[in-house]
Amino acid sequence: MSDMSHLVCPHCQAVNRVPTDRLAASPTCGQCHQPLFTGHPLAVDEAGFQKHITRNDIPVLVDFWATWCGPCQMMAPHFTQAAAQLEPRVRLLKVDTDAEQALGNRYAIRSIPTLALFRRGREVARQAGAMQAAGIVQWVRAQGA
Template sequence: MKVVCPHCFSVNNVPKKDSYKKANCGKCKSSLLDTEPVNLISTNFDDMIVNSDLPVMVDFWATWCGPCQMMAPNFSAAAKHYPLKAVFAKVNTETQEILGARFGIRSIPTLIIFKNGVEKERVSGALPKESLMQLIDKYTD
């Protein structure tokens, strides 16, 4: 399966397994098992969304948004359960206005799940960790 490195955005071919003890990027040697949400900007957004065989859940948020701040720990906690199963990413709509406009973000937080470069589902509003996991589980193999 194709996996985009969250550090250098290089595409890696990784054999599909139920679990992994080690998986490093062929270019930068960083761990592909890193589950911290990836910050996406206009220059790397398509690299992650289009080139990944994994589902990508993108949180469109802003620093001034109270519900966004409340959901952030839940988003990070949910991400920890999906090493090489899903990618959790964040787009700051204050600094990435082009991406907010491109996807018609009208309220935040808005979550969009992409699979194979295509938007599959969109949800607005802050969610607890369990709901985030149920949402992404629909798209993980």
């Protein structure tokens, strides 16, 4: 395991190298100087999704959702609460499957909300259905993240 971690900036998408033991020390982006962790999920388009799942060395948890989905709306504040608990060990993203239909199709998202956990560009776990913050955190940690 490297003692440096690559992290994609949630603000400018620059890839940063951060000492792994300094992830919890509120690191900032070397390019835009904004915090690398915000305590909130990051809404991404297809390009942002690809960059985050392939260039982050930490696991990436993705919420596939849609604006018209009642359970998705109910889960949204819980996903945000989970982000505050899981960062800096996990990056949390949100993908609107209506706006990013190609991603929904590529990952065969059949029901929403669906959580998918990625490591180094590969999906390693999936969970469909709305969850509360504690359940999200527990599920992610059960996957070794």
